[in-house]
Amino acid sequence: MWFPLHSRFKRHKKNKDKSYRELEDQVTELQKQNEILQSLLSFHNEEEKEYGSEKYANTLLNNMGDAVFVKDDESRFLLVNNALCDLMDLPRAKIIGKTLAENIPLDEMKCFLEIDKQVLLDGIDNVNEEYLTLEKNQKKILSTRKSRYIDANGKKFLVGVIRDITESKLAEQALRASEVQLRELNATKDKLFAIIAHDLRSPFNNILALCEILNMAIKRSEVENSEKYLGLINSTAKNTLVLLENLLDWAKSQSGQISFKSEKISIAKVVQEILDLSRFIAKTKGITINVIESVDIEVISDIKILKTIMRNLISNAIKYSKPGGTISISAIEEDNQVKVTISDTGVGMDDETLKNLFLITANTPLPGTLNEKGSGFGLVLCKEFIEKLGGKIWVESEEGKGSNFIFTLPLN
Incomplete structure (x- = not known):
């Protein structure tokens, strides 16, 4: 029952490596989609001011699988796609013109706004994992990429792509927990084998040796010594039986049979x-x-x-x-x-x-x-x-x- 552990470890390791590769692919994909957003802004007609209108919502953005947004230099949403509305579980009308910070816990609010401010200030892209708590205490883990875009008039915009990685992160955590459990199981198996090999074997050797001594004492009619050896055999056998019963009880308990x-x-x-x-x-x-x-x-x-x-x-x-x-x-x-x-x-x-x-x-x-x-x-x-x-x-x-x-x- 314990021997397939090695192969199970290999399979878990393979799954773990796959998980890391998937995360790297996600970052690459976020970067590509971020570039699409910047291109979209560069083609934007400066005379058209309705950034949040349906005309722009039903563009290329809505065909992107990940949530995307454009913010102004005060971190207010100017443009969002359907995926972001779905992620936030809010209609577009309740997102445009807001930072959303007022709807989330204080610690998350500070983190979001500080990153926005830093990217707008120094222009260095930020790739990060962020935690978002929605209504009804629903928690999500997000992979975000935020970039700065400056138009011809020097106006700064924050362009972002968000991917919900909650499921993959939870799967990764479950994998780590499973590896810990398997290591403990393997150590338990080794311990049990050691008990069976040593702690059960030694008493039986002692009993056999005492029986030989007792046999010799009986032949010599050494009654007093015979009683002593019988007592030792009796106590050794009882202790060994206790250990055996413990092992059997524990095995039944672990398999749910008790x-x-x-x-x-x-x-x-x-x-x-x-x-x-x-x-x-x-x-x-x-x-x-x-x-x-x-x-x-x-x-x-x-x-x-x-x-x-x-x-x-x-x-x-x-x-x-x-x-x-x-x-x-x-x-x-x-x-x-x-x-x-x-x-x-x-x-x-x-x-x-x-x-x-x-x-x-x-x-x-x-x-x-x-x-x-x-x-x-x-x-x-x-x-x-x-x-x-x-x-x-x-x-x-x-x-x-x-x-x-x-x-x-x-x-x-």
Whole structure:
């Protein structure tokens, strides 16, 4: 499913190059049409003063695809074609003699008039992208070319050609966003392959090695050692199963296959169930887990997803707690939400680690206090699931002083 990305990147790059070439062609075309306008002015009869009349509106200008105009030296429209009327969504009578500046936002007005003034002053053509906000807050992106024309009497005119490039610009922005998304997808794919290749493979190798040691201990009738090895095999298998379930849940979530089932859930019962599975691992590190007494809160949510969240956060707290440390779990009602806090007295995190904690592409997890390995994938999954359930998650931590993982879920 991920392998065609390279070819998709090439196709996007090709489309992007095509987009730039189209913009260059537009500038060339605007320049040609600008020259046509100047030629039209040079043939203009000076005795005829009705610049905005139908006689001039129904000329060559109306056969030009782009919007064109002629302004006087005060930036008032003297001559416009049908395309400009369509662009502005105004009749010709409401355009001639006006600058249109009074109909647009102040920042756009200043920009338009400053460019007009500069071109009339120094005679240097201006090719620019301008933003125009019309009525009903309709926004357009325009490619404009403005030139100065001076007639035989020394009178200055501003000649302009406008092309609406809104659609092409939006397409270009969408293309850039698509490229960013594809890069993130590619990085996610690489991360998943690394997890599958390393984080799933290593535990199975450990289990096989422990089984061989256990087999030898049984042959020697070393009962005490046998129990220890069985415990290690059990905890390793459980941790590996958690990772595998996380991967499968995330894959289902990304493909839209995971479904959410709403039911009444007791937070206390979920916490207790997860602790029953985690106490052996905590015991091997001498970690005390305290559930702070509070009202037994019930929420309407998905119990399977909530168990996945709690399992990952408690497992994470055990992993980074120092031997002999303490973990505290509390839940309180707050503003129609349940707020769950899982605190540990472990190693804590610096600002850089906190910043990348929930990013699959940038998260490089540190080993646990007893050198436990991990992918960091569980926290990514927690954030995604909590947000899909309508909640939020954040972390308060200081290096060397432990961490507080806090998340909220709506009561209903």
